[in-house]
Amino acid sequence: MISISKVSKWYGSFKVLSGCSTEVAKGEVVVVCGPSGSGKSTLIKCVNALEPFQEGTISVDGISVGDPATNLPRLRARVGMVFQHFELFPHLSIMDNLTLAQVKVLRRPREAAADKGLALLDRVGLREQAAKFPGQLSGGQQQRVAIARALCMDPIAMLFDEPTSALDPEMINEVLDVMVELAGEGMTMMCVTHEMGFARRVAHRVVFMDKGEIVEDVATAEFFGNPGGRSERAQQFLSKILQH
Amino acid sequence: MSDLDFSVVLRSLPYLLKGLGYTAQLTAAAAVGGTVFGTLLALARLSSLQPLRLAASGYVNLMRSIPLLLVIFWFYFLVPVVIQSITGAERPPQIGAERSAYITFVMFEAAYFCEIMRAGIQSVARGQQGAAFALGLTYRQAMAYVILPQAFRNMLPVLLTQTIILFQDVSLVSLLNVTDFVGAAVKIAQRDSRIVEMYSVVAVVYFGLCFALSQMVKGLQRRIAVVR
Numbered sequence: 001m002i003s004i005s006k007v008s009k010w011y012g013s014f015k016v017l018s019g020c021s022t023e024v025a026k027g028e029v030v031v032v033c034g035p036s037g038s039g040k041s042t043l044i045k046c047v048n049a050l051e052p053f054q055e056g057t058i059s060v061d062g063i064s065v066g067d068p069a070t071n072l073p074r075l076r077a078r079v080g081m082v083f084q085h086f087e088l089f090p091h092l093s094i095m096d097n098l099t100l101a102q103v104k105v106l107r108r109p110r111e112a113a114a115d116k117g118l119a120l121l122d123r124v125g126l127r128e129q130a131a132k133f134p135g136q137l138s139g140g141q142q143q144r145v146a147i148a149r150a151l152c153m154d155p156i157a158m159l160f161d162e163p164t165s166a167l168d169p170e171m172i173n174e175v176l177d178v179m180v181e182l183a184g185e186g187m188t189m190m191c192v193t194h195e196m197g198f199a200r201r202v203a204h205r206v207v208f209m210d211k212g213e214i215v216e217d218v219a220t221a222e223f224f225g226n227p228g229g230r231s232e233r234a235q236q237f238l239s240k241i242l243q244h
Numbered sequence: 245m246s247d248l249d250f251s252v253v254l255r256s257l258p259y260l261l262k263g264l265g266y267t268a269q270l271t272a273a274a275a276v277g278g279t280v281f282g283t284l285l286a287l288a289r290l291s292s293l294q295p296l297r298l299a300a301s302g303y304v305n306l307m308r309s310i311p312l313l314l315v316i317f318w319f320y321f322l323v324p325v326v327i328q329s330i331t332g333a334e335r336p337p338q339i340g341a342e343r344s345a346y347i348t349f350v351m352f353e354a355a356y357f358c359e360i361m362r363a364g365i366q367s368v369a370r371g372q373q374g375a376a377f378a379l380g381l382t383y384r385q386a387m388a389y390v391i392l393p394q395a396f397r398n399m400l401p402v403l404l405t406q407t408i409i410l411f412q413d414v415s416l417v418s419l420l421n422v423t424d425f426v427g428a429a430v431k432i433a434q435r436d437s438r439i440v441e442m443y444s445v446v447a448v449v450y451f452g453l454c455f456a457l458s459q460m461v462k463g464l465q466r467r468i469a470v471v472r
Contacts, residue, residue, distance in 0.1 A: 050374050077380025087375035091393050100389060101379035153379065 001026045001157055001188045002047055007056035009042065009212075016042050017053065018212045024157070029189045031199040031220075034209035035237055040192045041084075043209070044159050047190065048079045061156055077105045080150030084162040086142040088134035088149070094121070095130045098149050106153065113152070120148040124178050140171030147178055157188040164195055196241055200224055208234045252438040253445050256428075263428025264449075266342075270414050270424065274349035275357075275407045281350060282357025283392065289362055300358070307355035313416055319348040320420055341420040353410055360402050364395030401465040408457050412450065425449075 002024040009017040017039050024030045032040045045051040047058055049065050049072050058065040063075055088097050098117030102108045108116070121127045124144035126137075134142055143163055150158060160179065164172045176198050183189055183202040193199065199206055199220060206223040208216035210233045216223065227235055253260070288300035307315070323344075324336035339347075368391050376386035396403075418427030426446060433442035 045374075048378055050377060073377070073380045073382045076378055079378075081375075081378035083371055083375060083378075085369075085371055087369075087371045089372065089375070089390055089394075091397060101381060104385050104389065105380040149379070 001028070001061060002190060003057075003059045004043070004047070005057045007043070007046060007053050007058060009039075009046065009051070009053040009055075016212050017046070019056070020209075020212075020214045021056075022207050022214055022217050024188060024190050026188055027186045028204045029183045029187075029191070029202050030205045030207060031203040032190065032192045032207045032209060033194060033196070033199065033237070033241075034215075038209040039212040040209045041161050044161050044190060044192050047159055048076045048081060050081075073105065077101070077153055078156050080147075080153060080155035080158040082143070082146050082150055082158065082160045082163045084165050086134070086139070086146045086166075088142055088146055090134050092133075093130070094126070094132055094134065094137070094145055097134065097145065098152050101149075102152050116152050117148070120151050121145070123151075124148045125174075138171060139167045140174045143167065143171075143175045144178055147175070147182075151182075157190070158182065160189065160191040160193065162192050162194070164193065194241060196224075196238075208237065210234075210237070248441055249438065250441050250445070252432065252436050252441055256432045256436075259423075259432065260425065260428050263423050263425040266423060267411070267414050267425040270345060270349060270417070271407065271411045273346055274353045274410055274414070275403075277346075277350035278353030278357045278410075279361070279403065281354035282359075283361045285354055285358035286361035286365060287387065289358065290365060304355045304358050307352055308359075312352060312413055313419070315352050316345070316348050316416055316420065319351070320344045341417070341422045345414075345417040345420065345422055349410070349414065353406075356406055357403065360399050360406060361395060363402075364399035365391060367398045368394045397468065400468065401461050404461045404464070405458070408454050408461070411457075412454065 004023070005021050007017055007020045008015065020039075020043055022030070032044065034040050042051055046053045047060065047065065049070075053066065056066075060075060060079060063070055065072075065075065088094075089100070092100065095114060095117055098120065099110065099113040102113035102116060103110055106113075118127060118130060121130055124147060126141055126144055126148070129137060129141065129145070134145070137145065147163075163179070164175050167175065172195070176195060179189070179191070179198065180202050191198075191203075203220045206216065206218060206220050207214055208223070208231075215231050216234050222229070223234075224238075227238060230238070285300045285304060288296045289304070291297050291300075310318075320339075320341060324339055327333075328336040372390055372394070373386055376390040381389065414424060415426040417424050418430055421427070423431065429442045429446045433439045
């Protein structure tokens, strides 16, 4: 579904990604983790071309992301993305947040879009909030709306860029629960996250990045179950993140 | 000073109101036209295409470096001659002072509104554009539905403040013999030799209107601040 091959990216002379390769198969959940500044957010943003990259190829459902001939809006419309800071549109009601792209991009009739929006709000447990504005919701609620907004487009895959990092601790679980449910339904997911409990529970594979490189790309059981077999950098990261 | 006679104001009221109407019309047209043209200029200034960026910033810097009065004269006296020399017509086209004023003010104010809208666009969180793109919106759609509405809303108080300044600046067209509010007052004042009365009343009206408007802007600013 998502195929990343030898991707490198520079900001000026600073290399943020170097030769990254990995795959996300249909129905697979891959968690990308690593210390901050390791390039994991940059990598996931390359997948739907929110960030350009200079070398290598990324293809989504067989379509090359880096190809200048690719219709990027059309490609992005098929890939859902959830951001660290939610990025709901503050000037639109929750319902309008959910229907905007359905109507403007997918050309769905407004009524069908609203039905779809309500159904997905229901799913994330926020049906009563449809008329409110993003600023009136808690962080956890906003992030659940953001997930619903992405799902409204019937995506073939979902990208999560640290979806719980900006949340208060008591709100993390309500968002993770939605993600777990989604994974259970067989959604193809690529998640940048520090939530190792989530990774352990639902991820099929764990990709560990450091300094712009993919250091580990192994099955979840192998990643957590056999620490001795991990690289030194991964071991250090794991010991830090799992201790507290 | 004892022979001040303000009845001249009442007698010429319809004429003055007509002038005030023109001033209001020109202000509104320049504010709307300037905002539209200025927003396009702002998008050009923030574009990734260098020629577009340079052309827009050249235009804005030029307009902001020339006194408004000179721009008014330039459009009224010189542009028709330039058009004549380009088209090779026998006489310069008759644009007329009133129409010339509309063009001048839209073009001039666009430079100022451009800078306001540019700041407005930059005030919208960078992630908003990413979120819009991630949903499959095109650049145009992202601007129209996500970025510009927020930019416009953030900048509304500043845009209105600029419009109040514009409302006062419009009085300069009276130098083209256009009958705006000041122009009407000048004509009556000279005809009836009631300069003190007319100029005082015009000043008071300007003060009253501008002060009331700026109070409204202040109120609006508070309301927007609460909503956010």
